[in-house]
Amino acid sequence: MARTAQxxxxxxxxxxxxxxxxxxxxxxxxxxxxxxxxxSFGQIYPTLARLAEGGLVRRSDSGRTASGRxxxxxxxxxxxxxxxxxxxxxxxxxxxLLLRLFFGTELEPGRGRELLEDARAQAMAxxxxxxxxxxxxxxxxxxxxxxxxxxxxxxxxLARAQLAWAQECLRDLD
Amino acid sequence: MARTAQxxxxxxxxxxxxxxxxxxxxxxxxxxxxxxxxxSFGQIYPTLARLAEGGLVRRSDSGRTASGRxxxxxxxxxxxxxxxxxxxxxxxxxxxLLLRLFFGTELEPGRGRELLEDARAQAMAxxxxxxxxxxxxxxxxxxxxxxxxxxxxxxxxLARAQLAWAQECLRDLD
DNA sequence: AGCAGCATGTAAGTGGTTACATGATTGT
DNA sequence: ACAATCATGTAACCACTTACATGCTGCT
Numbered sequence: 001m002a003r004t005a006q007x008x009x010x011x012x013x014x015x016x017x018x019x020x021x022x023x024x025x026x027x028x029x030x031x032x033x034x035x036x037x038x039x040s041f042g043q044i045y046p047t048l049a050r051l052a053e054g055g056l057v058r059r060s061d062s063g064r065t066a067s068g069r070x071x072x073x074x075x076x077x078x079x080x081x082x083x084x085x086x087x088x089x090x091x092x093x094x095x096x097l098l099l100r101l102f103f104g105t106e107l108e109p110g111r112g113r114e115l116l117e118d119a120r121a122q123a124m125a126x127x128x129x130x131x132x133x134x135x136x137x138x139x140x141x142x143x144x145x146x147x148x149x150x151x152x153x154x155x156x157x158l159a160r161a162q163l164a165w166a167q168e169c170l171r172d173l174d
Numbered sequence: 175m176a177r178t179a180q181x182x183x184x185x186x187x188x189x190x191x192x193x194x195x196x197x198x199x200x201x202x203x204x205x206x207x208x209x210x211x212x213x214s215f216g217q218i219y220p221t222l223a224r225l226a227e228g229g230l231v232r233r234s235d236s237g238r239t240a241s242g243r244x245x246x247x248x249x250x251x252x253x254x255x256x257x258x259x260x261x262x263x264x265x266x267x268x269x270x271l272l273l274r275l276f277f278g279t280e281l282e283p284g285r286g287r288e289l290l291e292d293a294r295a296q297a298m299a300x301x302x303x304x305x306x307x308x309x310x311x312x313x314x315x316x317x318x319x320x321x322x323x324x325x326x327x328x329x330x331x332l333a334r335a336q337l338a339w340a341q342e343c344l345r346d347l348d
Numbered sequence: 349a350g351c352a353g354c355a356t357g358t359a360a361g362t363g364g365t366t367a368c369a370t371g372a373t374t375g376t
Numbered sequence: 377a378c379a380a381t382c383a384t385g386t387a388a389c390c391a392c393t394t395a396c397a398t399g400c401t402g403c404t
Contacts, residue, residue, distance in 0.1 A: 016280065164331060216392070
């Protein structure tokens, strides 16, 4: 897949779980996919409009209360599965922390340590956040949850690795 | 730091180690910073031109052989240190693999496993590449190498974490 | 003579962020 | 009445990629 259609995938994915307003799509993405995905309003609304035009989502003007939510159509679900099946390419890595650390000898003294301490703190904060999510989904063993737990587990593994690395480096710096 | 000036930092950093042509800057970045940084020609040449205009780099038209390489000036070194000292913000994460895995229930059967096997293979390939670099720099214990080893170690930690995660998930999938 | 790699650039397009503008709804 | 939050959009701008155009150098 071209790197385009990524937003489309995220939006269709969100709507595959429930009908939502654009605002709610945003909330769902930052809330649920937050630690590994991100979309801004400037992306979501135009995407939603495009999807609606193509018949992949539809505005449900149901009576009474919550009207005007977007719901995914059958074509939308088909498209979602299609997008999921396509191969994708990861964008080239760009790690601002490592770029700075690499030129560590030009860093003013103490700044290297500071960078590593930040990285450690960040990892610890992430682990705390993940622990909370773990707690929340503890009793859910639906098939969907199985995959969601995998993404959570990824975050945990990576955060633990970053934590261990930072501590190792800090020790070496003494 | 705004997310701009990142390319500037990478280019100045490269030139702080040796004078280079634009082509060589690219090679240095993909070669040495390869596993955590990336620049394309379309970025490098305009950046080099801007830097030259600002007096941060200069074209060395030395006699004889290699003429026309860019070398960093004193102002350039000062700017590099300045950029290194500035705080930076990581761009929001976007992990295409996890986005797909998250909607795993909509994946055609076997595709989830395939994604995880790819991730595992990728981690193993990365570890092999890192091992080679380790071997190459084994005997160098200069102060610069100390920091460079940290970035290498980061890659190793993260790759091992990804490998462990993928294997865990594959086991759970049975 | 011809090819591979070195070297420099530019133009078009894209994906994405940010900031702004606007208004409805809800709670206090 | 007011503030906060829900909700929808758009315009400007930015970094970056890709593809293309061009020519040089050194090897075979």
